[in-house]
Amino acid sequence: MMLDISLALRSPGTPIPFVHKEGLEDTVILGETVTFPAPAVLKGTCSIVDNALLIKGRLSVTAKGTCARCLSPVDYPVNVPVHETYLRADPREEVKDDPWEERLVFTGTKVDLSHLIMSLVLLDLPIRFLCAQGCQPLEEIIPEEELPSKDDNLDEAHPFSALKQLYTKFQEE
Numbered sequence: 001m002m003l004d005i006s007l008a009l010r011s012p013g014t015p016i017p018f019v020h021k022e023g024l025e026d027t028v029i030l031g032e033t034v035t036f037p038a039p040a041v042l043k044g045t046c047s048i049v050d051n052a053l054l055i056k057g058r059l060s061v062t063a064k065g066t067c068a069r070c071l072s073p074v075d076y077p078v079n080v081p082v083h084e085t086y087l088r089a090d091p092r093e094e095v096k097d098d099p100w101e102e103r104l105v106f107t108g109t110k111v112d113l114s115h116l117i118m119s120l121v122l123l124d125l126p127i128r129f130l131c132a133q134g135c136q137p138l139e140e141i142i143p144e145e146e147l148p149s150k151d152d153n154l155d156e157a158h159p160f161s162a163l164k165q166l167y168t169k170f171q172e173e
């Protein structure tokens with residue numbers, strides 16, 4: 001969705017309060033799907049300073065993921081400060097669709113905030129979602145001392161231990 005900045009353009013230097021809502025598409029992080037049931041909300045001010053548009057405020061949205069340990073659904077609240085500058089682009093200039101060009105620009109009286117919002121949300125999301133409490137990985141559920149030791153019982157578990165005992169006995173004689 002586009003944010004109308006005509007009020008800010010009419011009174012340069014004056015911060016104009018706004019609330020902007022942006023629906024976010026599902027995204028996949030390390031093979032896990034993350035969804036956003038409600039639109040992201042960017043609340044703040046926009047102002048024209050020199051030839052740039054200054055966006056200040058706070059972005060919040062709830063991301064729904066899956067706990068990497070127990071696979072139950074996890075809500076992750078994104079709540080980050082926003083402080084970005086959009087440069088005014090010349091509409092007569094041919095805009096090349098360069099995927100490496102991360103410059104934030106605006107033309108006319110509307111600005112597209114979707115890329116900024118998605119980038120900020122993705123930067124804030126954890127690599128792995130985890131339950132807040134009461135969730136432990138399997139290796140922590142079984143205490144270390146209750147797990148069979150790797151070395152102590154080797155002889156008893158070893159299929160050739162009986163043979164080894166015979167050999168030792170033979171040497172002693």
Ligand SMILES: [Zn+2]
Pocket residue numbers: 067068069070071072130131135136
């Ligand atoms: Zn969990």
